Amino acid sequence: MLRLEGVSAGYGRIAALAEVSLEVREGELVSLIGANGAGKSTTLRTISGLLKPTTGRITLDGQAIGGLPPREILARGIAHCPEGRRVFPHLSVRENLAMGALLRRDRAGIAGDLEAMYARFPRLRERSGQAAGTLSGGEQQMLAIARALMSRPRLIMFDEPSLGLAPSLVEQVFAIVRDIRATGTTVLMVEQNAMAALQLCDRAYLLETGHVLRTGTGAELLASPDVRDAYLGGAI
Template identity: 80%
Template structure:
């Protein structure tokens, strides 16, 4: 469904991605792991149209999407849940959710999905009239996920969904990510917690300095001695 072929991106004269190739197949949860600055978030921003590749090809459903405006990429079914939540702080929770459906024209469907989000995230119903900027970090993450789902995407990209959250909330967020995949959506997730990312995913890509240096199933990367040494503290884990 989603394929990147030899994609390169630069910030001025600095190469951020160099020949990145990856794919997300129907029903898959795919993880991107790597150190800070490896190019993980840049990859997601390039897919969602926030950055334009200098070279390479990005296709979705077989059609090229590189260089399309972010709104058009969202309209085609790719939603981006960004790092740091990025909720609209002065808008209410409900208004943030409605913003997630901004490109939709089915008013009845939007109302139906609002109720579905409130049912999935009861705290958001309790806070529906509250300014999003006054929510806790965990509540804002729930809102960011729900806002992304309001576009009715086929692929959701999560950028560091567990960042800055308490351990009990981290577990809850990963349960939500798994639930999204169980509902038939494709998931591409950037996650600093390599153990969690590899344990959850079907396949994973390891990025280093803007390049894919290893790819395989989550179990294969968990068993890799160099991945364990660099990202898992040298520990071995059962697949």
């Protein structure tokens, strides 16, 4: 479905990604793991069009999408749920969800999806008229996920969905990610919490200083000694 071939990108003269190649197949849940600054977020930002690749090729179903603006990427079915939630603090919860559906024109479909989000996240319904900035961290993460889903993506990219959440909420977020995949949406997820990410995913890529160091199924990477030493604190 999504394929990166030798993609490099960066900020100014600093290259944050060096020739990254990876693939996400239809229906898969793929994790990107690695230390801070390994290029995980940069990978997602390059895919969603916030950064332009300097070299390499990004294709979606065989069509080149590298360097397209974010609007075009979203229109092709890739939603990006950014790191740090990034809800619009002074927009209401309902408006935040409407922002997620900005490119859609099917009023009835949008209304139906809004209802589905409220059914799935009852807290959001209770707070639909409230400014998103007044929600708790966990509620904001639910809102960010729901907002990304409002575009009806075929592929949804999560950047650190569990960051800064209490342990019980972390569980909940991963359950939601699992649910999303179960409904047929393909998932590409960046996670600091390598253990959880590897247990959750079908396949994973381990990034280090801007390139892919290792790849395999979640179980393979969990069993790999250097992954365990470097990212799982040695013991499982």
